[in-house]
Amino acid sequence: MKKHGFDSFLYKEKGSLPKQIWIVLSLSFPAIMAQITSIAMQYIDAGMVGSLGADATAAIGLVSSSTWLIGGTTIGLATGFSVQVAQMVGARRYEDAADVLRQSFSILLLIGLGIALLGAGVSRFLPGWLGGQKEILADAGIYFFIYCCSVPFVMMRQLASSMMQASGDMRTPGILSAMVCLLDVFFNMLLIFPARRIAVFGLAITMPGAGLGVKGAALGTALSDMIIALIMLYMLCFRNRKLDLRKPGSWRWKRTTIETAARIAIPISLDQFFMCSAYIAATKIVAGIGTNAVAANSLAITAESLCYMPGYGIAVAATTIIGQTIGAGRKDLTRSFSRLIVTLGMTLMGAAAVFMYMMAPAIFSLLTNNPQVAKLGTQVLRMELIAEPFYGASFCCAGIFRGAGDTFIPSVMNLCSMWGVRIILAFFLVPRLGLMGYWLAMTIELYFRGIIFLIRLVRGKWYRKSILIQN
Numbered sequence: 001m002k003k004h005g006f007d008s009f010l011y012k013e014k015g016s017l018p019k020q021i022w023i024v025l026s027l028s029f030p031a032i033m034a035q036i037t038s039i040a041m042q043y044i045d046a047g048m049v050g051s052l053g054a055d056a057t058a059a060i061g062l063v064s065s066s067t068w069l070i071g072g073t074t075i076g077l078a079t080g081f082s083v084q085v086a087q088m089v090g091a092r093r094y095e096d097a098a099d100v101l102r103q104s105f106s107i108l109l110l111i112g113l114g115i116a117l118l119g120a121g122v123s124r125f126l127p128g129w130l131g132g133q134k135e136i137l138a139d140a141g142i143y144f145f146i147y148c149c150s151v152p153f154v155m156m157r158q159l160a161s162s163m164m165q166a167s168g169d170m171r172t173p174g175i176l177s178a179m180v181c182l183l184d185v186f187f188n189m190l191l192i193f194p195a196r197r198i199a200v201f202g203l204a205i206t207m208p209g210a211g212l213g214v215k216g217a218a219l220g221t222a223l224s225d226m227i228i229a230l231i232m233l234y235m236l237c238f239r240n241r242k243l244d245l246r247k248p249g250s251w252r253w254k255r256t257t258i259e260t261a262a263r264i265a266i267p268i269s270l271d272q273f274f275m276c277s278a279y280i281a282a283t284k285i286v287a288g289i290g291t292n293a294v295a296a297n298s299l300a301i302t303a304e305s306l307c308y309m310p311g312y313g314i315a316v317a318a319t320t321i322i323g324q325t326i327g328a329g330r331k332d333l334t335r336s337f338s339r340l341i342v343t344l345g346m347t348l349m350g351a352a353a354v355f356m357y358m359m360a361p362a363i364f365s366l367l368t369n370n371p372q373v374a375k376l377g378t379q380v381l382r383m384e385l386i387a388e389p390f391y392g393a394s395f396c397c398a399g400i401f402r403g404a405g406d407t408f409i410p411s412v413m414n415l416c417s418m419w420g421v422r423i424i425l426a427f428f429l430v431p432r433l434g435l436m437g438y439w440l441a442m443t444i445e446l447y448f449r450g451i452i453f454l455i456r457l458v459r460g461k462w463y464r465k466s467i468l469i470q471n
Contacts, residue, residue: 020340024317027170032313048188049217050368054295056214057368059139061298062132062287065279067147070115071154072272077108078159079319080265083405084257085243086166086320090327094242101163101236101243102251105156107258112155119148130280131287139214146218153222153229160232165320167242176232183224191216264407271411278418285430286438293435296376299367300439303381306363307356310348311392314341315399322403334404334463342396342457349392353385380439387443390450397453406462413456417449 049056081104088097123145127137157180161173194211197204210216237245286297318341325333356363360381364374401410422445429437456462 017340020337021344024314024321024337024341024344027168027317027320028310028313029170029174032309048185048192049214050295050299050370052192052213054291054368054370054373055136056139057298057373058133058291058294059127059136059214060143060217061294062127062130062136062140062283063144063147064298064301065276065283066126066130066144068279069273069276070119070148070151071158072276073269074108074112074115074151074155075158075162076268076270076272077111077261077265078104078155078162079268079402079407080261080263081108081159081257082162082166083264083319083323083402084260085163086323086403087327087405089167089242090324091329093327095247095249097167098243098245098247098249099254100257102245102249103253103257104159104163104261106251107253107261108155108159109152112152115155116148116151119151120145123148131284133287133291136291142215143218146215146222150222150225153226157225157229157232160229160236163243164232164236164240165316166323167240168320168324169240170317170320172235172239173232176228176235179231180224180228183227184220187220187223188217191220260405264402264405267407267411268402271407271414274411274415275418278423281423282426282438285426286435289430289434292370292373292376295368295370296373296380297435297438299364299373300377300381300384302367303356303360303363303377304384307349307352307385307388308391308395310352311345311395314345314348315395317341318396318399319403322400326404331463335460338400338457338463341400342393342454345392345396346389349395350389353388357382357385376435380435383436384439384443384446387446387450391446393450394446394453397457400457401462404462409456409461410453413452414449417445417452421445421448 049060081100084100085097088094088100124141126144127140130140132140161177164170164173190208191210191212192214193207193209193216195209196207198207212219236243283294283297287294318337321337321341322334325337360378361374364377368374368377398410401407422441425441425444426438429441431437433440
């Protein structure tokens with residue numbers, strides 16, 4: 001944090017607007033770059049699988065909402081502990097912060113193992129429950145099974161990343177998150193395709209390959225998560241100046257730590273559960289249209305993710321900034337940073353939407369060799385892009401609220417928005433408009449969600465509920 005001048009902001013300076021903008025952008029940049037790399041690798045990943053045909057893309061797309069559900073739940077659990085660490089670091093309570101980190105390891109590892117066992121147990125039945133076409137059920141089931149087996153490593157990677165960010169180290173998790181994607185592509189090249197001859201600088205060489213198809217894509221992702229999780233844990237526990245676990249401390253579970261984590265994490269995890277269950281419901285609605293619609297929907301979501309990466313990066317920085325300003329007792333900075341964060345997020349996501357609108361046809365041509373899928377995906381994505389600034393508002397407000405420990409009401413707002421607006425509208429529009437109906441429902445819902453989050457931000461109740469535990 002010190003290299004960004006944030007320590008002097010917390011304890012010495014009143015600060016100027018240009019300085020605040022620089023701090024937000026400099027703290028956001030590593031997360032944004034990691035997200036850019038992640039999205040680029042998703043494009044390559046989707047292109048690799050897409051080259052196998054629409055069935056392979058649809059198989060992964062069918063269970064993607066379920067993998068998001070698990071991933072979102074694990075992020076929520078990690079946040080319950082990392083918000084406490086951010087506020088303790090802001091208050092310069094480094095030993096207490098390290099003890100919270102110690103407790104989080106054993107608690108989340110046990111939860112991760114439980115999720116893995118449960119997910120693996122239902123993996124063979126899930127694609128059928130989601131209404132998938134018969135020809136993609138086997139591939140979708142094995143993809144979900146392999147993902148579930150990697151969940152403990154996914155959880156440890158997410159915990160380590162969020163803890164480093166909470167301490168102010170955005171660069172290390174940013175770099176390592178990018179490496180996850182690079183490794184994923186490397187393993188995909190080896191596992192998805194069979195051995196083949198390729199030309200490199202005019203020379204024909206043999207590229208080894210296992211020819212596992214969709215199964216290879218799942219294994220590539222799992223291996224990448226496992227390797228980077230171990231590296232992240234090492235960097236966090238032995239190279240982080242504020243959370244170095246080589247210093248004396250306690251591994252004993254503390255009631256106050258667990259209760260505070262639960263107050264923060266349970267609403268976030270339930271939020272992710274209801275949000276992702278809404279995505280699953282939407283997937284089931286879309287699945288009835290046909291394989292091309294499922295493939296187009298999956299690829300359009302992948303393409304749209306490029307637009308929200310600025311909001312994602314700023315939201316990650318927001319949780320750290322707001323958590324530390326609250327911990328330091330700087331009400332003035334908490335309020336001024338919150339307004340600035342939302343303004344920057346909406347502006348950058350709007351600019352990204354304009355870029356994506358122009359580039360959509362070219363991007364879909366890279367993601368699939370099916371012209372019908374590419375055309376449909378371009379159409380639905382372009383319609384939704386007008387809502388991106390308000391999507392950015394909800395992203396950034398959520399990051400601000402998490403930093404303050406205010407997670408319950410925002411979770412209720414997300415629940416009402418997704419189920420009360422998007423899914424209900426999709427239920428009526430999809431039978432009449434096909435995939436366009438679902439994306440129209442999504443567009444309306446994103447506007448609604450952004451507006452209600454902005455209202456909560458302006459009213460200020462989130463700040464009065466800020467948490468700083470005293471254990």
